[in-house]
Amino acid sequence: MEYIFSLEFIYLIASITYILGLKMLGHPESARKGNLIAAAGMILAILGTIFLYQGEVAMHIYILIGVAILIGTIIGWAVAKKVAMTKMPELVSLFNGMGGASAALIGLIEFHHYIGNTISIVTILAGIIIGSISFSGSMIAWAKLNGTLNKPIRLPKYNILNNVIFLVLVAFATFMAYTGSDSQLYLYILFFGALAYGILFVLPIGGADMPVVISLLNSFTGLAAALGGFLYGNMVMLTGGILVGSAGTILTFAMCDAMNRSLFNVIFGGFGDTDATASEGGSSTIKGSIKKTTASDVAILMNYSQRIIIVPGYGLAVAQAQHAIHELEQLLINKGIEVKYAIHPVAGRMPGHMNVLLAETNVDYDKLAEMDDVNPEFQNTDVVFVVGANDVVNPAAHNDPSSPIYGMPILDVENAKQIIVNKRSMKPGYAGIENELFYNQKTSMLFGDAKSAIQALISELKGM
Amino acid sequence: MTELIDFISNNLQMIYIVILMIFVGVEIIGHVPAVLHTPLMSGANAIHGVVIIGAILVMLGADPDNILAQSLGFVAVLLGTLNVVGGFVVTDRMLEMFKKKK
Numbered sequence: 001m002e003y004i005f006s007l008e009f010i011y012l013i014a015s016i017t018y019i020l021g022l023k024m025l026g027h028p029e030s031a032r033k034g035n036l037i038a039a040a041g042m043i044l045a046i047l048g049t050i051f052l053y054q055g056e057v058a059m060h061i062y063i064l065i066g067v068a069i070l071i072g073t074i075i076g077w078a079v080a081k082k083v084a085m086t087k088m089p090e091l092v093s094l095f096n097g098m099g100g101a102s103a104a105l106i107g108l109i110e111f112h113h114y115i116g117n118t119i120s121i122v123t124i125l126a127g128i129i130i131g132s133i134s135f136s137g138s139m140i141a142w143a144k145l146n147g148t149l150n151k152p153i154r155l156p157k158y159n160i161l162n163n164v165i166f167l168v169l170v171a172f173a174t175f176m177a178y179t180g181s182d183s184q185l186y187l188y189i190l191f192f193g194a195l196a197y198g199i200l201f202v203l204p205i206g207g208a209d210m211p212v213v214i215s216l217l218n219s220f221t222g223l224a225a226a227l228g229g230f231l232y233g234n235m236v237m238l239t240g241g242i243l244v245g246s247a248g249t250i251l252t253f254a255m256c257d258a259m260n261r262s263l264f265n266v267i268f269g270g271f272g273d274t275d276a277t278a279s280e281g282g283s284s285t286i287k288g289s290i291k292k293t294t295a296s297d298v299a300i301l302m303n304y305s306q307r308i309i310i311v312p313g314y315g316l317a318v319a320q321a322q323h324a325i326h327e328l329e330q331l332l333i334n335k336g337i338e339v340k341y342a343i344h345p346v347a348g349r350m351p352g353h354m355n356v357l358l359a360e361t362n363v364d365y366d367k368l369a370e371m372d373d374v375n376p377e378f379q380n381t382d383v384v385f386v387v388g389a390n391d392v393v394n395p396a397a398h399n400d401p402s403s404p405i406y407g408m409p410i411l412d413v414e415n416a417k418q419i420i421v422n423k424r425s426m427k428p429g430y431a432g433i434e435n436e437l438f439y440n441q442k443t444s445m446l447f448g449d450a451k452s453a454i455q456a457l458i459s460e461l462k463g464m
Numbered sequence: 465m466t467e468l469i470d471f472i473s474n475n476l477q478m479i480y481i482v483i484l485m486i487f488v489g490v491e492i493i494g495h496v497p498a499v500l501h502t503p504l505m506s507g508a509n510a511i512h513g514v515v516i517i518g519a520i521l522v523m524l525g526a527d528p529d530n531i532l533a534q535s536l537g538f539v540a541v542l543l544g545t546l547n548v549v550g551g552f553v554v555t556d557r558m559l560e561m562f563k564k565k566k
Contacts, residue, residue, distance in 0.1 A: 018511050019488055025507045025555075026496040032559035035507050039552040042514065046548075049520050058528040065523050068538050072545025080553035085561075091554055092506050099512050099547035105540035106518045109526070109533050119471050215505055221512045228518035230478060240514035242482050246489030247508050251501065258498055345498035352502035359561035370497065 010048035011236035017041025018240050022247060028365070045236045085360045086317055089350045090145035093138045093214045096221055100134025103127055103224035108191060110231065115182045120231055125173040127227040128187075129194045134220040136198030141214050144207045154204045159268050162204075165197050201267075208314075209266045211350040212255050216263070219248025258345035259408065290426070293444035295453065298385075298420050299460035305382035305418075307338045309374065311411055315388015315423065317348045317357055319450035325387060326361040328454050331461050340367055342374040342384075342411050344392035371411055378415040386413060386421045388450045394435045403433060419443040422453050503558045510551025516544025 017037050024034025050065065076095075083091050107128035114120040143149040155161055169190065176186055205213055226241025228234070256263050302308060316325060329339045341358060348354035355368055369377075378384065386393055389411075396403040397410045413419055419442050426438070437443055446453055472479060496504055519540035526533045 014514075018514075019492070022489075022492050022504075022508065022511065025504050026492060026500060028497070028500065031500060031503060032556065035503075035510075035552060035555045035559060038507065038511055039556075042511070042548055042552070045514065045517055046520065049517050050524075053521075053524050055524070057524050061523055061526060061528065061534070064534060064538050065520060065541055068541035069545045072542045073549045076546040076549030076551075077553055080550045080557065083554070085558075088502065088506075088554065088558065091550070092502075092509050095513075095547050095550040095554070096509050098543040098550075099509070099515050102519050102540045102544040102547065103515045105536050105543070106515070106522050109522050109536050109540070118467060211505075218505060218509050218512070221515070222508070225512045225515035225518070226482070228515055230475075232518060232521055233475075233478065234517060234521070235478075235481065237514050237517050238478060238481055239485055240511050242485035243489045243492075244508045244512040246486040247493045248489075248505070250490050250493040251496075251505055251508070254493070254496070254498075255501060343499070345501075350502045350505075352499050352504075355499045356502055356558050356561060368499070370499070 005052075007048050007052045008235070010044055010052070011234070014041040014045035014048075014236045015239035017044075018243055022243065084320075085322075085357055086320055088356065089211060089214065089353065090142045093142040093145060093210070093217075096214060096218050097135045097138030097142065099221040100131045100138060100217070100224060103131030103221065103228060104135060104191065104194075105131075106228055107131065108187065111187050112182055112184075114231075116180060118177055118180065121177045121180070122173075123227050123231045125177060125190065127224050127231070128191055129169060129173060130220050130227070131224040132191055132194035133198035133201065134217045134224060136195040137202040137217050137220075138198075138214070140199055140202040141210045141217065144202070145210050149203075155200070158200070158204050162197070162200050165193070165200065169193050169197060205266065211353075212252060212259075212263070212266050214350075215248055215252040215255055219245045219252065222246075222248055255346070255351050258351055288439035288441075290438050291444045293420065293446050295446065295456035296460045298444070298446055299457055299464065301418060301420070302332060302337070302383055302385075302457070303335065303461060303464050305337055307340075307377075307381045308332060308383045308385060309340050309342050309369075309378065309381050309413075309416070311342045311344070311347075311384060311386045311389050311393060311413060312354055312358070313344070313347050313387060313389025313392060315390075316450045317353065317388070319388065321387065321450040321454055322357045322361050324451050324454040324458065326358070326363050328458050328461070329363065329367070331458060335461075340369050340374065340377075342371070342413075343368050344371055344389070344411055345409075347389060347392060371409060375412050378412050381416040383418045383420060384413045384416040386419065387454070388422065388424075390423070390435055391433075393437055394433070395437055396433065396435070405433065413437065414440060414442070417442065420446055422446045422448065422450055424449060503555055506551065506555040506558060510548060510555055513544055513548030513551055516541060516548055519544045 018041060021034040021038025024030040107124045111124050173190055202213055222241045222244030226238050226245055229237030229241055332339050343354050345351055391405055393411050393413045395414050397405045397408045400406055414437055421443055523537040526537055
């Protein structure tokens with residue numbers, strides 16, 4: 001009976017809540033409950049660790065721990081509650097970096113306690129390297145999503161340089177473990193070296209790929225936590241860390257899949273970047289001309305339609321037009337028009353981000369159609385309204401084998417009777433390639449910022 | 465080499481856990497709709513905040529006179545808490561919006 005109050009038992013319960021929580025997070029109905037269950041397990045594990053600790057601990061240490069947790073809770077809670085939904089991806093990156101830094105600091109402190117025990121030293125050094133990379137990489141990812149760093153920065157021969165730095169780090173750590181060195185200087189050289197590598201690793205990667213990078217760094221932090229678990233023989237750190245490490249890796253591949261890219265390509269490929277500048281001026285490969293339209297024309301067209309599908313994209317998220325688009329949708333539904341949203345898996349700033357944004361405005365979950373379900377419906381659709389999406393509706397993915405996005409699953413909007421595309425300008429999308437959809441006979445372009453364009457549409461429709 | 469074999473035999477339980485957890489993680493994430501990728505990533509992000517347990521253990525085991533270790537430990541606990549609390553709260557906020565309108 002006493003076992004129930006032991007730390008081992010509490011850790012067992014906590015580990016189960018993580019597995020259960022993650023599992024439930026994978027289903028829309030149970031997701032929220034799953035998150036709360038995992039959070040409850042975490043609180044249990046933290047309280048257990050503090051209050052069931054065997055050993056003499058000075059009072060002021062308890063106070064320090066309490067103060068640190070209190071400050072962290074207040075700041076974490078406030079930031080998480082206050083942040084705008086469009087800023088979600090960078091916040092996840094920020095919190096991920098905090099975890100990585102925490103793991104690295106643990107290694108820095110524990111290093112000299114384990115001199116002589118090679119396996120433990122290897123664990124600690126690996127934790128420092130991975131945790132530091134996760135921290136500095138996450139900070140760069142955060143800055144990129146924030147817009148502070150908006151251009152990929154590439155040192156000459158950056159791929160070779162990065163790989164060399166990484167190999168040197170590993171070699172240096174191996175040397176430290178092998179010689180059993182207790183040098184604090186070496187330890188900090190390793191720490192700062194890993195921090196520098198994290199920065200150089202993320203800097204060359206474009207902003208649109210940041211979700212994949214964050215997901216990857218997420219699994220790195222999981223691994224760093226698991227290494228801590230290995231060091232202490234602490235089961236809850238081990239299970240939680242490995243679980244996130246493996247789940248995060250699979251999630252990273254799933255995200256790459258949705259974008260039709262390999263992880264290798266994301267990290268090492270300068271995808272579309274060189275072409276982007278070259279193709280900006282010349283659209284000579286595509287014949288035909290674009291047709292401009294106005295808000296009032298689009299309003300009339302929509303007013304006399306029966307079925308409309310809205311394709312929201314990055315541009316909608318950037319313009320924060322999610323409330324406006326919901327208002328438009330409601331207005332059209334009240335006129336007896338059938339309206340749906342077609343959500344491409346990588347629409348928005350992160351896979352699934354568009355769903356979160358639209359859910360924020362109380363768009364019915366049933367109105368959000370996934371790509372495979374909605375694609376056959378386009379041919380029976382009167383008007384497709386593409387808002388700030390580009391590459392995910394580019395027919396080149398189907399019919400141009402030379403295109404960099406060839407083979408990427410897209411929304412087949414060109415099957416609809418009429419296509420309205422709202423964009424700020426004719427600038428190519430993230431892939432840096434032209435989109436023949438814009439030159440399609442059935443396509444009309446409604447230029448302007450997503451939010452103001454939609455608001456103009458709303459006022460036109462209200463007047464009808 | 466003997467050190468490695470000793471290590472494996474001494475830590476067999478942990479090695480079992482590592483291997484099984486890798487498969488559990490893979491199985492759990494398979495077939496999740498893309499809709500939930502962002503909340504799932506955010507939830508997983510909160511769970512690796514379990515690193516805070518290590519930070520607390522560092523603090524509890526710290527030499528009461530070692531100011532440097534305590535300061536670093538303090539920061540580690542603080543950052544770990546940020547990861548845990550921020551992670552779970554942000555995930556909850558995302559998922560709150562998925563509830564169906566009735």
